[in-house]
Amino acid sequence: MTDSTSAAGNEVVLITGAGRGIGAATALLAARRGHRVCVNYRADEAAATAVVEAIRAAGGTALAVRADVTRSAEVERLFATVDAELGPLTALVNNAGTLEKQSRLEEIDEDRLNRIWASNITSAFLCAAQAVRRMSTRHGGAGGTIVNVSSAASRLGSPNEYVDYAAAKGAVDSMTRGLALEVAAEGIRVNAVRPGLIHTDIHALGGEPGRVDRVAPDLPMRRGGQPEEVAEAILFLISPASSYMTGGFLDVAGGR
């Protein structure tokens, strides 16, 4: 297959937090499109290994690398491993992110704020910095793409649930615009997807595993989304099919 969404054979994609959920779906689809894939994970080695094994069983190339992407030393090691094992990076998907128990703003303490900023904002900044050092023509690179996984929460604010998480995704949106303009003339495109309510395990972190099903009747399409539907948008943004798109946002939120 050689259409504009397929890899030419030398693409290397690093997806943070790819052991499950949207990251895992993106890793599997990227491999199917011919990309070599790094499946980053923080703790769940079995889940990340299962994603890599599924890719290899289908004839693809993948590597699982443990790294907490909120830590700069671990991010440096993660990118160095990709350099050595898969070759020059062509695409980064900043997917890792977390939320915490549904709360009102006045119940959120300093430690939680710092965890939420780190997992959703610091991670994206640290990984983007490593990607730019490798991809930017200013640094001798051949260009590339960065996709940030933001959230519809950045537009909606998530009242009574997690205003901290929504605000962190607002920061990701601002970084998407700012970095896109900073590197637009250096061969790097930076865009974001903003998923709505997607069926993954993240909702259990908020204390309500069945959140998507509870809210589904009130959603415009009367259903939540699947991780694979978000992965399609991410793959579009890292493909040449989106070659004139940078600093942009794809809402994958069923009209929400």
Ligand code: NAP
């Ligand atoms: P998920 O099922 O909870 O998966 C998150 C993954 O990220 C896990 O595999 C986790 O790995 C990894 N991770 C978390 N912190 C990490 C860190 N510091 N370093 C490395 N890996 C880390 O979440 P998801 O629903 O797929 O969400 C993926 C992204 O989409 C997140 O940015 C989320 O905010 C965003 N999003 C999700 C929804 C939704 O409804 N699901 C909606 C909008 C946006 P371990 O298990 O190994 O810790």
